[in-house]
Amino acid sequence: xxxxxxxxxxxxxxxxxxxxxxxxxxxxxxRFGGRYMPEALIAxxxxxxxxxxxxxxxxxxxxxxxxxxxxxxxxxxxxxEARRLSEHAGxxxxxxxxxxxxxxxxxKINNVLGQALLTVRMGKTRVxxxxxxGQHGVATATAAALLGLECVVYMGEVxxxxxxxxxxxxxxxxxxxVPVTTGSRTLKDALNEAYRDWVSSVEHTHYVLGTAAGxxxxxxxxxxFHRVIGLEARAQVLASHGRLPxxxxxxxxxxxxxxGIFHPFLDDTAVRLVGCEAAGDGVDTGRHAASITGGSxxxxxxxxxxxxxxxxxxxxxxxxxxxxxxxxGVGPEHSYLAEIGRAEYVPVTxxxxxxxxxxxxxxxxxxxxIETAHAIAGALRLGRELGPDxxxxxNLSGRGDKDVETAARWFEVVDPAALPTTExxxxxAAAGEREL
Amino acid sequence: xxxxxxxxxxTVLDEVFATARAENRAALIGYLPTGYPTVAGSKGLLAxxxxxxxxxxxxxxxxxxxxxxxxxxxxxxxxxxxxxxxTRDTLEVVESIAARGGRAVVMTYWNPILRYGVEAFAxxxxxxxxxxxxxPDLVPDEAAGWLDAADRYALGRTxxxxxxxxxxxxASTAAATxxxxxxxxxxxxxxxxxxxxxxxxxLVERTRRHTDLPIGVGLGVRSGAxxxxxxxxxxxVIVGSALVSAAEHGRAAVARLATELAAGVRGNHTGR
Numbered sequence: 247x248x249x250x251x252x253x254x255x256x257x258x259x260x261x262x263x264x265x266x267x268x269x270x271x272x273x274x275x276x277r278f279g280g281r282y283m284p285e286a287l288i289a290x291x292x293x294x295x296x297x298x299x300x301x302x303x304x305x306x307x308x309x310x311x312x313x314x315x316x317x318x319x320x321x322x323x324x325x326x327e328a329r330r331l332s333e334h335a336g337x338x339x340x341x342x343x344x345x346x347x348x349x350x351x352x353x354k355i356n357n358v359l360g361q362a363l364l365t366v367r368m369g370k371t372r373v374x375x376x377x378x379x380g381q382h383g384v385a386t387a388t389a390a391a392l393l394g395l396e397c398v399v400y401m402g403e404v405x406x407x408x409x410x411x412x413x414x415x416x417x418x419x420x421x422x423x424v425p426v427t428t429g430s431r432t433l434k435d436a437l438n439e440a441y442r443d444w445v446s447s448v449e450h451t452h453y454v455l456g457t458a459a460g461x462x463x464x465x466x467x468x469x470x471f472h473r474v475i476g477l478e479a480r481a482q483v484l485a486s487h488g489r490l491p492x493x494x495x496x497x498x499x500x501x502x503x504x505x506g507i508f509h510p511f512l513d514d515t516a517v518r519l520v521g522c523e524a525a526g527d528g529v530d531t532g533r534h535a536a537s538i539t540g541g542s543x544x545x546x547x548x549x550x551x552x553x554x555x556x557x558x559x560x561x562x563x564x565x566x567x568x569x570x571x572x573x574x575g576v577g578p579e580h581s582y583l584a585e586i587g588r589a590e591y592v593p594v595t596x597x598x599x600x601x602x603x604x605x606x607x608x609x610x611x612x613x614x615x616i617e618t619a620h621a622i623a624g625a626l627r628l629g630r631e632l633g634p635d636x637x638x639x640x641n642l643s644g645r646g647d648k649d650v651e652t653a654a655r656w657f658e659v660v661d662p663a664a665l666p667t668t669e670x671x672x673x674x675a676a677a678g679e680r681e682l
Numbered sequence: 683x684x685x686x687x688x689x690x691x692x693t694v695l696d697e698v699f700a701t702a703r704a705e706n707r708a709a710l711i712g713y714l715p716t717g718y719p720t721v722a723g724s725k726g727l728l729a730x731x732x733x734x735x736x737x738x739x740x741x742x743x744x745x746x747x748x749x750x751x752x753x754x755x756x757x758x759x760x761x762x763x764x765x766x767x768x769t770r771d772t773l774e775v776v777e778s779i780a781a782r783g784g785r786a787v788v789m790t791y792w793n794p795i796l797r798y799g800v801e802a803f804a805x806x807x808x809x810x811x812x813x814x815x816x817x818p819d820l821v822p823d824e825a826a827g828w829l830d831a832a833d834r835y836a837l838g839r840t841x842x843x844x845x846x847x848x849x850x851x852x853a854s855t856a857a858a859t860x861x862x863x864x865x866x867x868x869x870x871x872x873x874x875x876x877x878x879x880x881x882x883x884x885l886v887e888r889t890r891r892h893t894d895l896p897i898g899v900g901l902g903v904r905s906g907a908x909x910x911x912x913x914x915x916x917x918x919v920i921v922g923s924a925l926v927s928a929a930e931h932g933r934a935a936v937a938r939l940a941t942e943l944a945a946g947v948r949g950n951h952t953g954r
Contacts, residue, residue: 272823272824280823280824281821281823281824282792282793282819282820282824283749283819283821284749284750284818284819284842284844284866285821285841285842285843285844285846285847285851285855285866286750286842286844286845286846286847286866286869287846288821288846288847288851289844289846289847289848289851290846292848428753428756428760429746429747429756429760434747438747438748438749441749442749442750442752442870442871445750445869445870445871446869446870446871448846448869449869543796544793544796544797545792545793545796545819546747546793547747547749550796550824553793555793555797557797558768558769558794558797558798559745559769559793559794559795559796559797559798560745560746560763560794561746561747561793
């Protein structure tokens with residue numbers, strides 16, 4: 247505490263300092279990561295890596311990142327003790343890191359501000375992004391508007407039809423939204439299309455990848471832009487409770503919010519790191535998105551990591567009620583942390599997540615993103631296991647405004663006829679809002 | 683059995699280019715994916731391409747996420763996958779080409795090979811009479827296992843170079859390559875284009891400073907005239923999307939295009 251009582255917290259730029267947990271020069275975390283991608287894009291990712299390396303040591307860049315994070319995005323985000331939720335979690339202390347209170351409503355803005363500033367630094371004038379429901383698309387369109395960059399967002403046609411409101415948001419922010427009509431016409435295919443654009447446009451375009459996945463340096467760089475979550479939370483919990491949490495929990499799709507909050511705790515070996523994967527209908531049903539729990543190592547979208555694939559290595563479609571977790575891969579550092587046993591990854595079904603969603607709404611007055619509800623469900627389970635002495639830190643990665651329609655259908659809280667017309671099949675509703 | 687006898691895949695691949703060079707022309711390399719429109723259909727189309735004068739066939743192994751391919755090839759591989767094509771079908775197609783006396787390499791994204799087992803695929807490809815692999819999303823930096831397996835089974839390993847490749851990467855990529863280098867001539871996905879990119883001659887020239895290996899140029903060739911144009915500066919003319927488009931119209935269309943392309947690489951194309 248400083249003299250005036252204000253807590254001096256780490257800032258976003260502290261997340262970019264070099265540390266012992268960086269990958270090797272080729273971007274490998276153990277055997278995972280690397281660059282499984284066309285030669286045509288190697289020069290581009292080399293440029294991003296070189297520029298990021300300079301930027302992370304440049305006081306001007308770091309000061310600008312901190313200024314935007316503070317004055318524009320609203321950092322630091324608070325930690326809220328969930329006292330009433332605790333009663334449902336074996337009496338364990340539950341602390342919520344409130345990334346839902348950031349501008350645009352989730353942790354996504356941390357990464358997007360960093361990469362947009364990097365785009366300007368590289369002298370590029372155009373950004374592209376992939377999105378499912380549009381959370382990352384909206385965040386990218388926001389940063390592009392702020393910094394005067396042209397912005398094109400690729401979104402599966404299935405998703406653009408069902409998420410018309412987020413398409414409208416992006417267009418209001420000045421972005422072009424391109425519906426992707428290939429493959430399954432969802433997030434995975436939006437990623438493919440973004441790569442195809444980048445191969446043709448790399449001279450003036452930066453690809454703002456939405457999660458800590460893809461080829462090096464993205465898993466490291468996106469992680470670093472999100473490390474502020476864990477750096478702040480660690481200091482906040484130490485200050486308020488005088489101790490470290492027993493466990494840190496986060497939902498894992500691509501895994502950017504999870505790696506952001508986990509990372510500053512890696513050396514605190516007594517702190518358990520628990521990633522909550524989307525188990526959809528259940529991992530044993532085959533209809534899930536739990537890449538680590540139910541997948542196997544493979545190369546997808548630029549990195550060697552756990553992926554959902556068939557016996558011939560063809561990518562298998564994922565299933566989850568949660569848009570943001572509905573992706574058949576995961577960031578390579580999570581694969582590494584799972585393999586060395588430093589982090590554990592647990593499956594949470596649609597039903598468990600939605601139960602936790604409702605519980606958080608009714609006990610704390612917070613409507614979380616459905617992605618985030620998976621982490622809440624994990625915390626409820628772990629709290630009951632560990633009991634009242636336990637302290638659990640949960641990354642409340644996003645707010646649930648975007649999910650109100652899905653939740654209204656799930657809980658049948660309104661007359662279905664009053665909802666916009668989409669196929670009223672639960673799985674279709676989920677497919678309509680994918681997001682890395 | 684093919685006429686390759688006891689010679690290794692790599693030796694035969696070298697001969698493909700040596701023969702073309704001796705005839706003072708470029709080699710014609712034709713791509714079609716396994717399983718389009720069916721496995722048997724793809725065998726027939728490849729045989730047609732071979733008989734029309736292609737020197738080397740590129741058998742595409744369908745993959746669910748072909749990030750370097752444009753709409754024509756995407757559509758074809760989606761059709762193949764929907765039809766239930768398997769990795770082993772590609773080996774069977776290669777075998778059918780070898781049995782006909784043709785030469786074939788496999789063009790594949792890397793994950794299906796990782797899944798099959800790099801060593802096992804090299805072994806089975808060699809046994810099927812295949813000459814090597816073209817790997818569009820595998821750079822030598824990640825290819826340690828494949829470099830070893832290719833050496834062990836004497837298979838060609840074709841890596842890609844691109845207009846954006848630095849001199850250093852041209853050198854390291856060429857050094858890891860055997861058989862021939864694939865020059866992806868435009869910054870973009872596969873697909874026939876009206877004009878051959880003007881970056882292609884420059885890329886070939888830059889690559890030649892780093893290697894004596896033959897250089898094949900791909901991405902965008904769709905006519906005999908264009909094939910002739912590319913043949914003036916490259917050792918191999920690679921045609922993919924145009925053949926796949928022709929395949930939509932049946933075997934005769936493929937034969938017609940392949941014949942035109944084969945004349946093109948011999949400088950006998952009509953037009954222009």
